[in-house]
Structure formats: C-alpha cells, structure tokens
Amino acid sequence: MNKIEIQNLNLFYGTFQALIDVNIAIEEKMITALIGPSGCGKSTLLRCLNRMNDLIDGVRITGKILVDGSNIYDAKTDLIELRKKVGMVFQRPNPFPLSIFDNIAYGPRTHGLKNRNELEEIVENALSRVHLWDALKDKLDRFALNLSLEQQQRLCIARLIAVTPDVVLMDEPCSALDPVATGKIEELMYELKRHYTILIVTHNMQQAARVSDRTGFMLLGKLMEYGETGQVFTSPKEKKTEEYITGRYG
Amino acid sequence: MRISSKTAQKIAFSFLGLAAVIVIVPVIVIFAILIQKGLPAINWQFLTAMPRMGMRAGGIFPAIMGTIYLVLGTIVVALPIGVLAAIYLVEYARRNWWTRMIEVAIVNLAGVPSVVYGLFGMGLFVIFLKFGASILSGSLTLSIMILPVIITASKEALSSVPRSFREASLALGVSKWQTIRYVVLPNALPGILTGTILGISRAAGETAPILFTVAAFYLPRLPKSIFDQCMALPYHLYVLSTQVPNVSQKVQYGTALVLVGLVFILNFFAVVIRSYMRSKKQW
Numbered sequence: 233m234n235k236i237e238i239q240n241l242n243l244f245y246g247t248f249q250a251l252i253d254v255n256i257a258i259e260e261k262m263i264t265a266l267i268g269p270s271g272c273g274k275s276t277l278l279r280c281l282n283r284m285n286d287l288i289d290g291v292r293i294t295g296k297i298l299v300d301g302s303n304i305y306d307a308k309t310d311l312i313e314l315r316k317k318v319g320m321v322f323q324r325p326n327p328f329p330l331s332i333f334d335n336i337a338y339g340p341r342t343h344g345l346k347n348r349n350e351l352e353e354i355v356e357n358a359l360s361r362v363h364l365w366d367a368l369k370d371k372l373d374r375f376a377l378n379l380s381l382e383q384q385q386r387l388c389i390a391r392l393i394a395v396t397p398d399v400v401l402m403d404e405p406c407s408a409l410d411p412v413a414t415g416k417i418e419e420l421m422y423e424l425k426r427h428y429t430i431l432i433v434t435h436n437m438q439q440a441a442r443v444s445d446r447t448g449f450m451l452l453g454k455l456m457e458y459g460e461t462g463q464v465f466t467s468p469k470e471k472k473t474e475e476y477i478t479g480r481y482g
Numbered sequence: 483m484r485i486s487s488k489t490a491q492k493i494a495f496s497f498l499g500l501a502a503v504i505v506i507v508p509v510i511v512i513f514a515i516l517i518q519k520g521l522p523a524i525n526w527q528f529l530t531a532m533p534r535m536g537m538r539a540g541g542i543f544p545a546i547m548g549t550i551y552l553v554l555g556t557i558v559v560a561l562p563i564g565v566l567a568a569i570y571l572v573e574y575a576r577r578n579w580w581t582r583m584i585e586v587a588i589v590n591l592a593g594v595p596s597v598v599y600g601l602f603g604m605g606l607f608v609i610f611l612k613f614g615a616s617i618l619s620g621s622l623t624l625s626i627m628i629l630p631v632i633i634t635a636s637k638e639a640l641s642s643v644p645r646s647f648r649e650a651s652l653a654l655g656v657s658k659w660q661t662i663r664y665v666v667l668p669n670a671l672p673g674i675l676t677g678t679i680l681g682i683s684r685a686a687g688e689t690a691p692i693l694f695t696v697a698a699f700y701l702p703r704l705p706k707s708i709f710d711q712c713m714a715l716p717y718h719l720y721v722l723s724t725q726v727p728n729v730s731q732k733v734q735y736g737t738a739l740v741l742v743g744l745v746f747i748l749n750f751f752a753v754v755i756r757s758y759m760r761s762k763k764q765w
Contacts, residue, residue, distance in 0.1 A: 282653060284649065284653060287652070312655045317655075322646065322653075326646035326650045327650075328647060328651075329669065338651070338654065339654040339655070342651075342664060343655070343656075392653075395654050395655060
C-alpha cells in the first residue's frame with residue numbers, strides 16, 4: 233500500500249528550480265532510500281514531506297504530496313498534526329540541552345500530557361525501542377549532550393518515537409557517526425521498519441544498498457530512477473544511475 | 483635611517499600597551515579617590531537615615547530607595563516590552579523595509595542623548611499624560627532610554643540559539659510559539675538577563691532623564707505610591723555638588739561611592755550570570 237504519493241512536485245528557491253516534476257510512491261513499512269550527488273535535491277525533497285521547507289523564505293512549491301490520501305499542501309492542512317505523523321531525524325544529532333528524560337518527554341509534554349506515570353512509560357518504551365533503556369535507565373536525569381554521538385542520535389529517534397509518528401524521515405542520519413555506530417543505527421532502522429515507514433536520504437551508497445527496500449536516484453532536481461533496491465543497484469535502467477553507483481561521479 | 487623590523491615591533495607593542503594602560507588608569511583613579519574620600523562617610527546611619535540640616539548631615543536613605551524604586555519600575559516596564567519586541571524581530575518579522583525601519587529606529591534610539599529623553603519624558607508622561615513628576619513618569623522615561631540596549635542584547639541572545647534546536651522542536655509537531663517558549667527562550671535567557679542588567683545599571687546612574695520627570699530636590703521621606711516624586715542618587719549627588727553650599731566633601735564623595743557601588747554591584751551580577759551561562763552552555 234502506498235503511504236505517500238508525490239505527484240508532479242516542483243520546488244523553487246526564488247528563481248532556482250530545485251525539484252523538477254518529481255513523481256514517486258512510497259510504500260508503507262518499507263525503507264526507501266534517496267541517493268544522488270550533493271545538491272541533487274534529495275534533502276529538499278525529504279523536507280517537503282513534513283513541510284520543513286516552509287521555514288525558508290522565498291520557497292514556492294507546486295504539485296501534490298498525498299500522505300494517507302490527503303494533500304499536505306492543502307490550505308487546511310494542520311502543520312502540527314502533519315509533523316506529529318511525519319517525524320524527522322536530522323543529519324547531526326540535535327538533542328535539546330536538557331536531561332535525557334526531558335528530551336523524550338518534550339514532545340508529549342508540549343502536546344499536553346502531564347501525568348508523570350504516563351510520561352515515564354512513554355520514555356521507557358521509546359528508549360527500549362532504540363535499545364538505550366538498559367544503558368540509560370538509571371541515568372535519565374543526566375544531561376543529554378554528554379552522551380556519545382551514536383547515543384545522541386538514538387535519543388533523537390526515541391524523542392521522535394515518543395510522539396508516535398507513522399513516517400520517519402532521516403536526513404543523512406549517520407553522516408556524523410563512525411562506521412561501527414553507523415552499522416548499529418542501520419540495524420535499528422531495519423527493526424524500526426516493522427512499525428514505521430522510513431525514508432532515508434544518504435550519501436552512502438553502501439548504506440542505501442544495505443538497508444533499503446526501494447531506492448530513488450536523483451540528479452539535478454529530477455528523480456532519474458526509482459525501483460526495488462536490488463534492481464537499481466544491480467541492473468539500473470538509466471545510464472546516469474549506473475555511472476553514479478559505480479562511482480564515475482558523485 | 484631604517485628601523486629594523488624587531489625595533490619597529492617593539493615600538494608598536496609599546497604603543498599598544500600604553501593605550502591599554504591609559505584605558506584602565508581613569509577607572510583605577512576614580513575608584514581610588516572615591517574610596518579614599520568617600521569611605522569615611524559610609525556607615526550604617528549614612529545608608530539608612532534621612533538627610534538632615536539641608537542635606538549636609540544625616541543619611542541618604544531616601545535617595546538610595548528612590549533609585550531602587552526607579553530601577554525596579556524600569557525593569558517591570560522595559561524587560562517585557564524589550565524581550566517581546568526582540569522575539570518578534572528575530573522569530574516572526576519578515577526581512578522587509580518595515581523590519582529594517584524598526585531596526586534603524588532602535589539603533590537611533592540608542593544614540594539619542596539622555597537629556598532629550600528627559601525632556602521627552604516630561605512632555606509626554608508628566609504633562610500630556612498628566613502622570614506628574616512621579617516614579618511612574620521617571621521609570622517610563624528610563625525604560626524608553628534602555629529599550630534599545632535590552633532589545634539588542636535579547637536579539638543577539640535569541641539568534642545565538644542554534645537553528646537545529648528550533649528544527650528539532652518544530653519537526654516534533656510543536657507549534658512555533660511553543661518552540662519559542664520552551665526551547666528558544668530558556669536558552670536565550672542568560673544573554674537576555676545580562677543585557678537587561680547592563681541597561682538597568684546605566685539607567686540607575688543617569689541624571690538627565692529623571693531630572694524633569696521624577697527627581698525631588700529634597701524629600702526627607704519615602705514615596706507612598708508610584709505617583710509620588712522621589713529622590714534619586716545621581717540627582718542627589720548633582721544637588722550636593724552644585725546646589726547646596728557648605729556640604730562636606732565627605733558626604734559628596736560618600737554619595738558618589740554609594741552610586742558607583744550600586745552600579746558596580748549590578749554589573750557584577752551581569753558578569754556572574756554571563757560566566758555561569760558560559761560554564762553551563764554546552765552547544
């Protein structure tokens with residue numbers, strides 16, 4: 233089933249067109265990877281899905297993005313509900329300068345939950361799901377920025393899980409991490425896809441090949457090729473895709 | 483004759499060092515003189531008693547309290563307005579000519595001489611709004627004078643909160659206002675407080691803005707409400723030095739020392755908050 237459908241999407245930064253007629257259907261509870269050279273528009277595309285591009289002055293968007301069948305660029309879209317449903321993990325781990333507990337409780341709290349017991353339960357579940365509970369259960373009042381980068385990134389994923397999203401957008405989530413930590417986060421993504429639809433933007437082609445079910449290759453604002461990951465990597469239809477994945481440019 | 487580069491460097495360093503020394507000399511001299519001549523005047527009675535004998539004896543209690551009232555009144559008015567304006571400018575205002583106009587106005591407001599604020603305050607608050615010469619008029623006048631300081635410091639503090647914190651919060655479906663309230667403001671607060679205290683310490687030492695709006699020449703009792711006049715340290719010092727004959731130097735210097743001490747304590751708080759913030763800040 234298609235969780236997200238992007239139809240004829242164009243995006244302009246002022247006069248520069250960053251996305252050109254993108255059409256793509258994202259399947260539910262799969263990992264979809266977007267690859268391509270720097271500046272190809274993959275992060276921009278990702279940021280359209282939770283409307284983070286709205287924060288930038290001078291952005292104009294045409295086309296449709298359907299999430300669960302409704303167009304998120306409709307005037308009556310509730311941005312808050314959209315972003316609860318479509319969460320995002322950023323390139324650099326960005327926990328708040330608060331305790332571990334307060335980081336994860338932040339979302340539910342601002343959405344009105346006050347009951348301490350329920351908050352504790354949410355924190356435990358979220359941390360368990362990212363495999364941090366055993367390591368941190370006695371240190372919940374510690375300052376989150378003192379954790380290792382890998383733990384910080386897990387914490388950020390847990391913070392997101394605490395607001396119960398359906399879709400998780402990951403914008404190069406491992407680029408600040410070392411290879412061992414990267415491997416662990418990839419394992420985590422693999423587990424998480426049982427519960428969430430995951431879109432990941434990555435520079436790292438091996439990563440896309442390892443974790444994703446579907447891969448989209450982007451170049452200069454266009455989606456050049458999109459399909460089953462194995463097929464895109466072993467027998468790409470487009471010449472440009474083949475050249476990119478064999479490392480001829482990038 | 484050509485000077486060798488080593489000699490040139492020595493000469494340059496000496497001049498630079500000399501300039502730095504010249505900067506601190508007046509500070510040291512002022513403090514030394516104030517302490518030497520003013521300290522003997524300071525005792526419990528000087529700080530807590532009403533002035534007597536045409537202000538030549540007794541204490542300066544009403545002037546100290548008057549300055550404290552003015553400082554509190556100024557904080558109450560200027561802090562919320564300044565912080566709210568800064569939040570609007572940093573978080574909400576779009577970059578257009580209207581915002582630029584506001585910013586230019588703020589910069590210009592900072593350059594207006596303090597006596598002009600005094601006359602403006604008298605015209606607007608004392609006469610037009612009929613608040614009379616009162617703590618209210620004085621606090622409002624001082625507030626307008628230090629608003630640019632508070633706004634500028636608050637803007638800087640707000641902009642220095644990393645974008646990634648805002649994005650993290652917004653991406654969790656938290657509204658913009660809640661993001662400002664729960665993420666941006668707490669992290670900007672130390673910077674805002676530092677700027678506010680520096681503004682306040684300037685307000686505490688100014689004479690011209692309170693001259694026509696609040697300061698009483700001689701009022702040997704405490705004000706009863708914000709519509710009363712009060713004495714204030716800077717104006718009291720001015721009066722003692724120029725308007726009252728035969729005041730002992732001890733009393734004049736003692737008053738000056740109390741005023742400088744008060745400003746110094748305020749600035750000291752600002753420094754403490756700033757260094758505490760730097761030690762806690764980990765981003």
